[in-house]
Amino acid sequence: MLPRESCNLYGSYINDNNIPSSSCGLNNANSVEGDQSLYAHGNGRSKCYIEKTTYKNNGEGNNSNNVSIATDAMQEFENYGRCVKCNSRVLGESSGCTAMDQIYHISCFTCTDCQINLQGKPFYALDGKPYCEYDYLQTLEKCSVCMKPILERILRATGKPYHPQCFTCVVCGKSLDGLLFTVDATNQNYCIIDFHKKFAPRCCVCKQPIMPDPGQEETVRVVALDRSFHLECYKCEDCGLLLSSEAEGRGCYPLDDHVLCKSCNAQRVQALTKRMTSDH
Known part of the structure; x- marks a missing residue:
């Protein structure tokens, strides 16, 4: 069975040992499920052989009488199909891996952007292509406040993306997620109370901002002699x-x-x- 030495987010199994590949006349292009070994399609795999030999010259100055001496027994390799990246055959169980229902040479299983080998590392699939964690995070929208990638829920306000916990009032720091809010001329976010405290006209008598009562959205302002009054201060x-x-x-x-x-x-x-x- 294919050794389960490392398991990434998509259930592909990767072995740390590579075996030299050789040509073979048969091909099995079937994909392999992420939770199965490369032996999953045993009826379709084929065998290839590599014979290691040395040649001894007979001393007569030509090669016509070279003697072939087998130094090792012939090695048998399973053919598991073609690598989806290089289209070459994957020979030997420890030279390949499966990821995203595709077969790869271990050396071909790399990040689409930086080409770092993903053997034994977590990876992310985007549009059917593998990415290392860093490059995947660079594809995500970034929060307008902290500028970090947004991994979960995106909160959009005034045309900008936010982490929900980053969408806060610039005065009190209270989260504005799900609450009424407003912005000033520089597009800074305020809760309604702090916006009124800062920008609402002030009563010329008590000097306090003229703003709605708690739970209310509107209030009445009296203007007389170019001055503003609370109703109760007029x-x-x-x-x-x-x-x-x-x-x-x-x-x-x-x-x-x-x-x-x-x-x-x-x-x-x-x-x-x-x-x-x-x-x-």
Whole structure:
């Protein structure tokens, strides 16, 4: 049986010892299953023989009377078919291997890119061709953050590939996998909360960002006198009345860049008028 000295990811069996090949008039081109030895097709294999001889000259200066002396018994080799790479016969059990349901000479079983021999090494099949681990990894998409090959699930966002664990908010580092997110002008990724904290307009009263409440996607911003307000911060500066353009009697009546209700506006106007009158 073909020695199981090393087993790669595709179940091919590789022996470390090569036996010289020789020509043979018969051919068996049948493929061999990855979990079987090269004897799997015993009825179809053929035999080849190599006879090792030396020649002794009879001393008369020509070769017509050379004597052939057999030095070893004839060696018998099995013919297992043709190598898929070089198309030469694979002779002898220890000179070949099977991988991806194909027969190779051990010396022919090499990486498609770098040509390193894959005997005893893990390999990967891509489009029916063997690759060493390094060259196979170079064919994979690389994460836009860590630039390492993505071996499992690819997460795509804004047209770029990511490892799921690398797709995070640039502020808090929280994974954005499966969550709502947004990007800034430089295409950096943010969770919604941190995006609002950084870019949302700030209330001119409390100085906090105007952003949606937790669990909400939208909020309301009041703009008055070219300034932004939270709804709850939009109040008369004098009496604290909550102002609203939609509520009767609670509209904004600004005076000298101050946000005032109607009543407080009138009081300030009266005070100013009295002061101006007394000054004259």
